[in-house]
Amino acid sequence: MTEIKIRENEEFIKLGQALKKAGLVDSGVDAKMAILDGLASVDGQVVTQRGKKLHGGEIVSFQGETIKIIR
DSSP, X not given: OEEEEOOTTOSOEEHHHHHHHTTSSSSHHHHHHHHHTTOEEETXXXXXXXXXXXXXXXXXXXXTEEEEEEO
């Protein structure tokens, strides 16, 4: 499981940014397309909103990889 830390001065990280930061996609465009295709889930629920705000504690699943969002 990969852990992604939200920047100290920020309240959240967007789902597309988290996928990119974890190295699971090469670009924001790739993240957008993958999310719109329903390939990402947050806490077990498929999410098609790339701007989904993650505040910490969420578990993101994407193509067999798992990311934990931490503060």
